[in-house]
Amino acid sequence: MGDDHDLKEEGGEIAPFDPSKKKKKKKVVIQDPADDSVEKLAEKTETLSVSEGLESTFSGLKKKKKKQVESSILTDEVGEAGEELEDHIGDDEEGEGIDLHPRYPWEGSDRDYEYEELLGRVFNILRENNPELAGDRRRTVMRPPQVLREGTKKTVFVNFMDLCKTMHRQPDHVMAFLLAELGTSGSLDGQQRLVVKGRFAPKNFEGILRRYVNEYVICIGCKSPDTILSKENRLFFLRCEKCGSGRSVAPIKAGFVARVGRRNAGT
Amino acid sequence: MSELDHQVPSAFDPFADASADDSGAGAKEYVHVRVQQRNGRKSLTTVQGLKKEYSYNKILKDLKKEFCCNGTVVQDPELGQVIQLQGDQRKNVSTFLVQAGIVKKEHIKIHGF
Numbered sequence: 083m084g085d086d087h088d089l090k091e092e093g094g095e096i097a098p099f100d101p102s103k104k105k106k107k108k109k110v111v112i113q114d115p116a117d118d119s120v121e122k123l124a125e126k127t128e129t130l131s132v133s134e135g136l137e138s139t140f141s142g143l144k145k146k147k148k149k150q151v152e153s154s155i156l157t158d159e160v161g162e163a164g165e166e167l168e169d170h171i172g173d174d175e176e177g178e179g180i181d182l183h184p185r186y187p188w189e190g191s192d193r194d195y196e197y198e199e200l201l202g203r204v205f206n207i208l209r210e211n212n213p214e215l216a217g218d219r220r221r222t223v224m225r226p227p228q229v230l231r232e233g234t235k236k237t238v239f240v241n242f243m244d245l246c247k248t249m250h251r252q253p254d255h256v257m258a259f260l261l262a263e264l265g266t267s268g269s270l271d272g273q274q275r276l277v278v279k280g281r282f283a284p285k286n287f288e289g290i291l292r293r294y295v296n297e298y299v300i301c302i303g304c305k306s307p308d309t310i311l312s313k314e315n316r317l318f319f320l321r322c323e324k325c326g327s328g329r330s331v332a333p334i335k336a337g338f339v340a341r342v343g344r345r346n347a348g349t
Numbered sequence: 350m351s352e353l354d355h356q357v358p359s360a361f362d363p364f365a366d367a368s369a370d371d372s373g374a375g376a377k378e379y380v381h382v383r384v385q386q387r388n389g390r391k392s393l394t395t396v397q398g399l400k401k402e403y404s405y406n407k408i409l410k411d412l413k414k415e416f417c418c419n420g421t422v423v424q425d426p427e428l429g430q431v432i433q434l435q436g437d438q439r440k441n442v443s444t445f446l447v448q449a450g451i452v453k454k455e456h457i458k459i460h461g462f
Contacts, residue, residue, distance in 0.1 A: 264386075264462060265386070265460070265461065282462060287462075290462060337381050338383070338431045339385065340385055340423065342386075342393065
């Protein structure tokens with residue numbers, strides 16, 4: 083009995099009346115050969131479940147679903163997705179009229195799919211199979227800047243080198259930007275910390291670094307921080323490693339710096 | 350598949366706003382508003398890159414009156430005239446310049462922390 087049913091599920095299937103089902107079917111066909119062993123396992127479970135299911139179709143169906151998914155551990159991820167889809171086809175055949183599917187709102191009705199629904203479905207599948215592809219890519223974790231005070235007039239940026247490394251940027255470049263934005267002077271000390279003249283809070287550095295990342299690190303097209311900054315005949319270019327796009331970035335200019343402090347030093 | 354989709358021509362012209370920017374003020378016509386630290390908790394605001402046609406002294410006078418601070422116009426050998434104001438007036442200056450219609454908001458760059 084289970085055999086018959088399986089054949090029907092895979093081979094024949096005249097039932098579909100909507101285009102997306104065909105897609106589903108394709109996927110099933112692709113993973114067919116690998117699935118054969120699983121199918122045999124599934125037969126047993128199915129017969130079991132059907133015999134149970136005589137009492138109430140609802141619980142039976144549910145059980146079958148679970149067991150099939152369990153058996154599909156043998157196959158790889160793609161197989162799993164396919165199997166789940168297969169499940170749905172099976173359910174469509176059996177559970178006609180009964181609305182068992184909270185997952186997809188269109189199932190059980192003849193209406194057209196809406197864009198949002200299909201989009202959501204695609205993203206769900208993507209997320210299940212390989213979560214790193216879908217959703218939030220903007221997980222560039224940067225540790226907050228650690229700042230010490232050296233005396234009363236100097237500030238030490240302790241994890242400056244770390245941050246440069248996480249951003250994959252030359253410390254020189256980052257330093258030039260920081261100093262230009264802060265409007266002061268500074269230098270690297272013996273332990274590769276940045277010493278800046280003036281009193282600054284960690285929050286100040288954070289804001290500037292954020293601007294730096296937006297301007298010189300993040301790729302505009304795909305928002306990925308995997309970029310390389312290179313200098314080609316006096317111009318800085320940013321090339322993205324993920325999507326291959328490139329753009330030019332503005333050179334760092336300090337702009338006008340007013341004279342602060344005693345005047346008789348220069349003249 | 351997705352690559353093909355990207356190439357479908359649409360009404361969106363990727364170069365539209367770039368050329369619009371050029372006609373507006375050009376890429377280099379930013380007004381830079383900076384802040385600089387002085388001794389203690391004092392600071393200094395500098396406004397650089399206003400258009401040459403404007404009378405700096407008149408703008409400065411209004412700025413001084415509006416924010417109740419002192420200030421001067423500094424002549425810089427490379428950058429031309431720069432307005433200097435006492436205190437951290439970055440927010441004030443940018444809102445003032447936008448409201449007076451001297452600069453558009455997207456052409457103001459605020460530097461500093």
